[in-house]
Amino acid sequence: MASMVHEDGRGGATENSEPQGPGRGAVRWGPQHAGAQELANLYSPGKRLQEWISVVLCFSLMAFNFIHLLANFHLGHSWSILLAIVAGILTADFASGMVHWGADTWGSVDLPIFGKAFIRPFREHHIDPTAITRHDFIETNGDNCMLTLLPLANMAFNFLTLSPAEIYHNYPWYCYLFALAIFVTLTNQIHKWSHTYFGLPRWVVFLQDCQIILPRKHHRIHHVSPHETYFCITTGWLNYPLEKLGFWRYLEDLIQGVTGEKPRADDLKWAKKVK
Ligand SMILES: [Zn+2]
Numbered sequence: 001m002a003s004m005v006h007e008d009g010r011g012g013a014t015e016n017s018e019p020q021g022p023g024r025g026a027v028r029w030g031p032q033h034a035g036a037q038e039l040a041n042l043y044s045p046g047k048r049l050q051e052w053i054s055v056v057l058c059f060s061l062m063a064f065n066f067i068h069l070l071a072n073f074h075l076g077h078s079w080s081i082l083l084a085i086v087a088g089i090l091t092a093d094f095a096s097g098m099v100h101w102g103a104d105t106w107g108s109v110d111l112p113i114f115g116k117a118f119i120r121p122f123r124e125h126h127i128d129p130t131a132i133t134r135h136d137f138i139e140t141n142g143d144n145c146m147l148t149l150l151p152l153a154n155m156a157f158n159f160l161t162l163s164p165a166e167i168y169h170n171y172p173w174y175c176y177l178f179a180l181a182i183f184v185t186l187t188n189q190i191h192k193w194s195h196t197y198f199g200l201p202r203w204v205v206f207l208q209d210c211q212i213i214l215p216r217k218h219h220r221i222h223h224v225s226p227h228e229t230y231f232c233i234t235t236g237w238l239n240y241p242l243e244k245l246g247f248w249r250y251l252e253d254l255i256q257g258v259t260g261e262k263p264r265a266d267d268l269k270w271a272k273k274v275k
């Protein structure tokens, strides 16, 4: 059910984000929305530190692994490398959909630690979708960098300890893991670009147009209340097939049947918040 589109920029704004005066009703979305302001204020210095550490460690490990992948490259692996990269990207897209769907649909900002740190940004994003475009590199990418730290560290450890023959044998698997890690790490950056309508570098727009990364028009489909489809935000390749399969609805019915929880109850609560 498409009742409101939550975005501005090229392609047409459908709602006014200007603050409204007394007696003219509450702001329904944007930075002036009471819920959005409360959620933005929950971003703490401790959280910021966690993001900084994650970004520095993650990008260092990425560079280290990339150098070792190049050093161990053999032409004979070409096809399996290509296949591994496509599979890695598909896995990242699916994972982005599962995490996004899970955080959008279940749980609450009131959950201890986890709620404020990891569910808050998802709630904020629905009632203030352009806030992400004002987040700097650290806030945008910190959480995803933390997610890929362990697998990247494990790969680096393998490069340091395994014999050349063992590395040769595992090489396509490392390519799969590396593509997966790169796309998982960059998912929120890609998501931010999909909300950015002005000043994007030409190469980013090119990648969006080829749908190597999430295109802007494509992601707008998710931002239609009540935010119940097109959860994949890395490349968006899986959004159409998953929607056709009724994948998210099926999962929600299953979970509601088992737990009795209503999907998107917390998300709706924040959307309605007026003070
Ligand atoms: Zn969402």
Ligand SMILES: [Zn+2]
Residues within 6 Å of the ligand: 125, 129, 191, 195, 219, 223
């Ligand atoms: Zn979005």
